[in-house]
Amino acid sequence: MLCPKRSERLSAFAITDKQACSWGAFSPLSQACRTGRGTRLLFNTSRVKSDTDKAITRAEEQVLIQRCKDGDICAFDELVIRFQKRVYNFAYGIAGNYDDANDVAQEAFVRVFNSIGTFRGDANFTTWIYRIVTNVYLDERKKAKSHRQISLDEYVDLDENSVSRQIEDDNPLPAEVAESKERNQIVRNAINALPDYQRIIMTLYHLHDRSYEEIADILHLPIGTVKSRLNRARQALKEKLETESELFG
Amino acid sequence: MNCAKAQDMFSAYLENVMEPSQRVAFEQHLATCPSCKASYEKFNAALMMLEEMPQVEPPADFHASVMARVERERRVEPSKVRWWNLDWQHVFTIRVPARAVAMGFAVLLLMVMAVQFTPIGHSINAVVFPGRTVGNPVGDDDSSDAPKAGVLNSGCDLAKSGLCINVSNDSSGKAYTLRLSSKDGNPVDYSVYTRTGTSAKNGVANGFVSRGQQASVTIDVAHDRQTVVTELKWHYRGRSYDRLAFLPPTFDADASAKKIDMSFNKTTVYQALDQVSRSYGIVILASGNLNRTIKFGGVDDGNATDAIYAVADKANMTWQALAASVYEMEPTD
Numbered sequence: 208m209l210c211p212k213r214s215e216r217l218s219a220f221a222i223t224d225k226q227a228c229s230w231g232a233f234s235p236l237s238q239a240c241r242t243g244r245g246t247r248l249l250f251n252t253s254r255v256k257s258d259t260d261k262a263i264t265r266a267e268e269q270v271l272i273q274r275c276k277d278g279d280i281c282a283f284d285e286l287v288i289r290f291q292k293r294v295y296n297f298a299y300g301i302a303g304n305y306d307d308a309n310d311v312a313q314e315a316f317v318r319v320f321n322s323i324g325t326f327r328g329d330a331n332f333t334t335w336i337y338r339i340v341t342n343v344y345l346d347e348r349k350k351a352k353s354h355r356q357i358s359l360d361e362y363v364d365l366d367e368n369s370v371s372r373q374i375e376d377d378n379p380l381p382a383e384v385a386e387s388k389e390r391n392q393i394v395r396n397a398i399n400a401l402p403d404y405q406r407i408i409m410t411l412y413h414l415h416d417r418s419y420e421e422i423a424d425i426l427h428l429p430i431g432t433v434k435s436r437l438n439r440a441r442q443a444l445k446e447k448l449e450t451e452s453e454l455f456g
Numbered sequence: 457m458n459c460a461k462a463q464d465m466f467s468a469y470l471e472n473v474m475e476p477s478q479r480v481a482f483e484q485h486l487a488t489c490p491s492c493k494a495s496y497e498k499f500n501a502a503l504m505m506l507e508e509m510p511q512v513e514p515p516a517d518f519h520a521s522v523m524a525r526v527e528r529e530r531r532v533e534p535s536k537v538r539w540w541n542l543d544w545q546h547v548f549t550i551r552v553p554a555r556a557v558a559m560g561f562a563v564l565l566l567m568v569m570a571v572q573f574t575p576i577g578h579s580i581n582a583v584v585f586p587g588r589t590v591g592n593p594v595g596d597d598d599s600s601d602a603p604k605a606g607v608l609n610s611g612c613d614l615a616k617s618g619l620c621i622n623v624s625n626d627s628s629g630k631a632y633t634l635r636l637s638s639k640d641g642n643p644v645d646y647s648v649y650t651r652t653g654t655s656a657k658n659g660v661a662n663g664f665v666s667r668g669q670q671a672s673v674t675i676d677v678a679h680d681r682q683t684v685v686t687e688l689k690w691h692y693r694g695r696s697y698d699r700l701a702f703l704p705p706t707f708d709a710d711a712s713a714k715k716i717d718m719s720f721n722k723t724t725v726y727q728a729l730d731q732v733s734r735s736y737g738i739v740i741l742a743s744g745n746l747n748r749t750i751k752f753g754g755v756d757d758g759n760a761t762d763a764i765y766a767v768a769d770k771a772n773m774t775w776q777a778l779a780a781s782v783y784e785m786e787p788t789d
């Protein structure tokens with residue numbers, strides 16, 4: 208397959224912080240915009256979330272989708288390049304480990320390829336993609352369950368092993384980096400232990416900056432259900448992290 | 457404001473969506489309650505830690521792997537037969553969840569045939585009992601390419617409900633065949649009923665099926681483009697089992713590509729499944745109480761899996777795709 212080589216591999220759809228204070232949240236305890244000015248209550252690590260890549264315009268997106276519908280494999284090639292970071296990150300967020308994220312993200316793109324002909328032009332493509340990744344993940348989980356494959360608890364165990372591997376790694380890491388890596392792994396394990404839908408909603412809202420309306424649309428759930436599940440997920444995350452005494456000193 | 461109420465409001469406060477009066481009450485409570493204050497700080501901190509999770513990079517070969525898979529998909533144009541073969545393989549490896557067995561739920565194995573049957577008698581009441589024939593004989597049905605009982609049973613060894621059920625639709629698309637088989641030494645008694653729309657329940661067949669033998673029940677598709685809901689009841693070791701199969705007027709093996717808008721408003725789960733089965737052309741096996749009412753729900757431009765998910769979510773049921781366009785649903789325990 209010979210598609211024109213792109214001089215730069217844009218991941219233009221990578222997650223971007225839509226605004227400085229995406230939550231509009233002012234904590235009375237810090238009296239500062241939590242996400243915007245980077246005020247932190249407990250930790251002082253750098254936030255690596257925003258992506259400076261330029262976003263694709265709506266018109267460009269529509270042209271690209273139309274070319275994909277017309278069977279232009281190079282257009283699909285470009286679509287993968289543009290969406291892979293977002294899709295992979297979301298798959299990782301909900302699947303909880305790299306291997307499953309890779310499977311889910313690849314399968315999601317194959318499903319996009321096979322069904323892009325049915326995508327309605329007036330619908331939101333990003334929402335559609337998130338929905339496909341979610342469905343692929345849930346389908347895989349169903350399969351895994353019925354085949355009695357690895358359980359969520361086992362994922363957590365695996366991740367813990369990988370933490371210890373990381374910690375024992377003789378690559379000298381600056382102490383802060385090691386600490387933040389370890390903390391991220393603890394948070395990752397806590398998210399992995401949440402029920403599927405709590406984790407999916409949590410990932411969409413907190414890590415992919417999706418609004419309640421978009422999440423409701425992606426998951427075909429009423430907004431009220433999305434809100435209540437997110438609230439339960441947050442409380443559950445807090446409770447799980449509370450047991451990690453080193454996090455809260 | 458008490459502590460429980462304050463804890464409920466953490467999210468609303470965080471998102472700054474509280475009424476001013478509530479906000480004041482909440483802040484006053486936090487100012488006077490060290491426990492809630494500490495709890496909110498942890499809540500806040502936990503979410504900050506969550507949001508600080510770094511992004512990950514796809515593996516270096518990710519793009520190439522996706523394109524290689526897509527290239528393979530393009531070269532092998534899927535045909536109907538290929539689909540069915542895939543399903544066959546998949547279905548044979550299904551294992552019944554231990555939980556379902558433990559709960560005594562009907563445990564079934566549903567299989568979509570890998571082969572296209574030679575058309576057989578389409579009439580209802582065609583029932584083959586071991587050793588004798590009741591109703592319209594299905595004749596040499598067993599000489600078709602359908603897997604023989606021995607093969608069938610090998611996929612059924614976990615069926616503690618005593619009965620294996622295999623559903624296929626014939627090549628003409630005018631009928632479904634249910635094959636019932638048993639591994640147990642004792643014959644399993646069964647009854648089959650059908651219902652279309654709001655019509656009365658209609659007894660179709662009953663009898664016994666013994667180990668190594670199988671009974672076939674042919675269910676014609678409805679003429680009025682309705683779903684035929686088939687109910688299977690049987691007894692096994694002192695327990696009663698009951699399972700519904702929603703059989704659509706036109707089976708569509710490719711229902712995952714079909715996009716439909718559909719809404720449920722004050723319908724029962726039964727009605728919703730009837731509608732989903734009919735609209736997408738999918739077979740749904742369901743157990744449990746389906747009389748529960750769904751207040752509202754539905755799918756917008758969704759495929760069959762979206763629709764099944766939408767119903768299952770409202771009805772508090774679990775579901776799984778057994779094969780392309782074949783789903784199983786059961787109550788969440």
Ligand SMILES: [Zn+2]
Binds near residue numbers: 458459460489493
């Ligand atoms: Zn309190």
